[in-house]
Amino acid sequence: MTRLLLLHGPNLNRLGRRDPAHYGTLTLAELEARVRARARTHGVEVHAFQSNCEGALIDAIQRAADDPDCLGAIVNAGALTHTSYALHDALVDFGRPVVEVHLSAVSEREPWRRVSVIRPACIAAIEGRGADGYDEAVDRLVAAAGR
Template sequence: MSKVIIINGPNLNFLGIREIEKYGSLSYEDLKNKISEHAEGKNKIEFFQSNYEGEIVTYIQEIRKDTEVKGVVINPGGLTHSSVSLRDALSILEVPIIEVHITDIAKRESYRRINLISDLCTKSIVGKGIEGYIEGVDFLNEKN
């Protein structure tokens, strides 16, 4: 069974706690459970979350070697707008990358409209809440 990697960046471990009006009331654990239940029997799901840019970069470098990985779904959070290191790490991957944002970053503050990774991604899913993760996993299943 192939593997889908779900990467979440800074502050996403505070889903259900931080800015509920924007990000919803489901916790990070609820998100993981929902994705795992949806993918059951189709994929192995591996989750990674960090508030530290370097840890995310290192993790991406490590999964590059994993031949079971069929794709990556990533919500880099605020690193979307600022991390050249994250962009460089993602550029080494040879599997599809699906970018997910719970909110529509194009309709938010001007600094959130800068996106350093979208051109590396096979698909971007924004503004669909946590359902965007499910859509990303489904897209990878259809593509592979």
């Protein structure tokens, strides 16, 4: 079955407990269940992966690149969004559509959060919509993959 990669970066394992004013009260498990439900409406499975380590995230992208059934990726790279050129390069090498997602409106927060070094590797960026942004990301990714 066709699948998508749902990639969560540093500190996203703390969702539901970490700064609810910015990130909401949904836990990572609840967010992943929501994404899986949305993807199922398109006949797509979800492979979710979270790590606080840049290299582990890159390894997950490279594994997905070798999966002929992976149609693309939804990525919330957390703070690595603003610093990781290695993550950017892995997403470019991935060669499939990628949607960048952030629960909070990063463009309206601290100045250092306003720059995304991974955005040029993505077909879209969605921010500030909370969990609804992930629903939109699934829909955009599936559409971009022609499904």
